[in-house]
Amino acid sequence: MSKLINVNIHELLKNKFFYLINLICIGAGVLFSAGFVLFPNFNMPEGSDLVLTSENILGFSPSFASIVIPFAASATVAIMLESQYNHGTIRNRLISGHTRTEMFFSNLITMSVAAFIYFLCYEVTVISVAVLAFGYDGYKVKAVLVSLLVLYLMIIATGTLLSLVIGNFMSGGKITIVVLVVQYLLNISLVLGMFKKDNEILDLISRIFPQSNTFTLSYGVVADGIEKNFIISLVLIVILCGVGLFHFKKCDIK
Amino acid sequence: MDYVLKTNDLCKDYKNFKALSNLTMNVPKNSIYGFVGKNGAGKTTLIRVICGLQLPTGGDYELYGTKNTDKKISKQRRRMGAVVESPALYLDMTAEDNLKQQYRTLGIPGFDGIEELLKLVGLEGTGKKKAKDFSLGMRQRLGIAVALCGNPDFLVLDEPINGLDPQGIVDIRELILKLNREKKITVLISSHILDELSKLATHYGFIDKGRIVKEISAKELEEACRKCMRVKVNKTVALSKVLDKMNVEYTIIDAEHADVYAKINITKLSLALADEGCEVLEIEEKDESLESYYLSMVGGEDNE
Numbered sequence: 089m090s091k092l093i094n095v096n097i098h099e100l101l102k103n104k105f106f107y108l109i110n111l112i113c114i115g116a117g118v119l120f121s122a123g124f125v126l127f128p129n130f131n132m133p134e135g136s137d138l139v140l141t142s143e144n145i146l147g148f149s150p151s152f153a154s155i156v157i158p159f160a161a162s163a164t165v166a167i168m169l170e171s172q173y174n175h176g177t178i179r180n181r182l183i184s185g186h187t188r189t190e191m192f193f194s195n196l197i198t199m200s201v202a203a204f205i206y207f208l209c210y211e212v213t214v215i216s217v218a219v220l221a222f223g224y225d226g227y228k229v230k231a232v233l234v235s236l237l238v239l240y241l242m243i244i245a246t247g248t249l250l251s252l253v254i255g256n257f258m259s260g261g262k263i264t265i266v267v268l269v270v271q272y273l274l275n276i277s278l279v280l281g282m283f284k285k286d287n288e289i290l291d292l293i294s295r296i297f298p299q300s301n302t303f304t305l306s307y308g309v310v311a312d313g314i315e316k317n318f319i320i321s322l323v324l325i326v327i328l329c330g331v332g333l334f335h336f337k338k339c340d341i342k
Numbered sequence: 343m344d345y346v347l348k349t350n351d352l353c354k355d356y357k358n359f360k361a362l363s364n365l366t367m368n369v370p371k372n373s374i375y376g377f378v379g380k381n382g383a384g385k386t387t388l389i390r391v392i393c394g395l396q397l398p399t400g401g402d403y404e405l406y407g408t409k410n411t412d413k414k415i416s417k418q419r420r421r422m423g424a425v426v427e428s429p430a431l432y433l434d435m436t437a438e439d440n441l442k443q444q445y446r447t448l449g450i451p452g453f454d455g456i457e458e459l460l461k462l463v464g465l466e467g468t469g470k471k472k473a474k475d476f477s478l479g480m481r482q483r484l485g486i487a488v489a490l491c492g493n494p495d496f497l498v499l500d501e502p503i504n505g506l507d508p509q510g511i512v513d514i515r516e517l518i519l520k521l522n523r524e525k526k527i528t529v530l531i532s533s534h535i536l537d538e539l540s541k542l543a544t545h546y547g548f549i550d551k552g553r554i555v556k557e558i559s560a561k562e563l564e565e566a567c568r569k570c571m572r573v574k575v576n577k578t579v580a581l582s583k584v585l586d587k588m589n590v591e592y593t594i595i596d597a598e599h600a601d602v603y604a605k606i607n608i609t610k611l612s613l614a615l616a617d618e619g620c621e622v623l624e625i626e627e628k629d630e631s632l633e634s635y636y637l638s639m640v641g642g643e644d645n646e
């Protein structure tokens with residue numbers, strides 16, 4: 089598997105989109121931090137859980153990674169799978185004697201590493217801007233680290249892994265468009281999450297998908313407790329890995 | 343005879359379509375095996391199955407004596423290289439980077455031999471030009487170079503000359519011959535361009551509707567396609583006696599037919615046969631090409 093991870097990493101580093109996405113993540117970090125300070129109550133939906141105060145306003149911006157990073161992670165998955173399926177490089181791997189299990193997990197690991205790099209770019213920027221430019225000192229390091237770990241696992245589950253499984257099911261074609269549309273639909277749960285008190289189904293969806301907890305996750309004060317989000321993310325990762333691997337081991341590759 | 347690849351009643355079904363139907367074929371070591379069939383006959387499906395891209399729904403195959411159900415098959419696959427349909431390339435990378443990626447995939451330490459490979463396929467001067475800017479012929483040659491990484495002894499090429507210009511076709515043909523003769527690489531090459539295949543192949547497998555209709559060596563095919571006269575008589579024993587007396591090369595096909603490989607005086611032959619009490623029923627000149635042989639195998643237009 090290490091051979092394939094090596095191949096994937098080199099492919100990623102040769103791809104200009106990887107660097108572009110990193111820059112976008114940094115840009116989004118600056119934008120969200122500065123935006124929250126400069127326009128604190130801009131376009132906030134009525135009845136949402138969001139209560140912005142001068143004490144917590146910059147604490148929200150780290151968890152906005154759950155909006156930005158899944159797009160970045162999915163785009164990377166799509167770019168890599170497009171090369172593998174549409175340009176046929178996946179054939180070279182199979183003919184070279186690699187098993188499908190190795191191929192699935194090497195893709196997952198590389199793509200998760202890419203998502204982590206985007207995540208890091210975003211978070212470091214957000215926290216740097218908050219602390220250095222706006223003098224914000226409300227971060228509780230331990231709480232932030234726990235929240236970020238859960239956020240990252242959520243991104244792996246709903247961004248990287250979900251896109252990888254969808255991409256493998258599609259085996260080529262317009263992977264990029266489909267995975268980005270799926271991410272967009274997932275982001276709608278952000279809005280659902282704001283109104284989750286009104287409807288049981290929306291409440292359930294909002295508890296599963298991370299975007300709905302965006303406004304509270306940075307503080308670790310999620311309604312069901314952050315441990316629950318952590319467990320849900322892990323369970324999603326295990327289920328998606330199982331489904332994805334089962335399909336990938338049986339599927340025909342052209 | 344040693345075989346690199348043997349398939350045994352191999353089947354591959356897609357929903358309502360049988361792409362391979364009890365296909366049995368044998369690819370001898372050091373041969374150039376021409377895999378002949380029209381579009382949709384099952385050539386690419388077979389190649390996909392033996393490359394591990396698709397799983398058979400019935401039957402089995404052996405690669406270097408290892409069955410596909412054996413876990414060691416992955417190890418045996420490392421001994422083969424393949425270009426299936428279009429060359430599998432990283433389009434945003436140079437020729438050299440593409441080969442480096444394949445070296446990494448195979449886990450070959452260092453990048454020794456990349457320059458020689460590029461030289462072998464005539465891509466040594468492409469420098470920083472990316473694969474996406476290559477011509478079709480250059481991509482095809484780069485695809486073959488990628489397949490040759492790790493020094494495989496079995497090369498599988500699926501329609502390698504499709505869409506190439508005449509010079510490209512000559513380049514690929516010479517490259518395949520060179521690989522077979524100098525590096526002793528066994529080549530399985532699928533094509534429906536029979537004229538081109540006849541310049542390369544040492545063995546042929548004719549495929550139609552997912553099954554092998556005939557396997558034949560180039561030598562046997564040459565004999566089958568030799569210019570001759572097919573004579574139909576009522577007693578081939580008498581014909582044989584007369585032809586022996588005339589010192590002419592011939593082959594008895596069945597109880598009524600014989601192929602005569604010489605220009606003979608038909609009147610003399612008829613008279614001699616009459617003396618033996620044998621009647622000439624029909625004589626026709628037979629000059630079969632690979633194309634007509636193939637059509638006779640698969641039934642030509644009737645088979646569409």
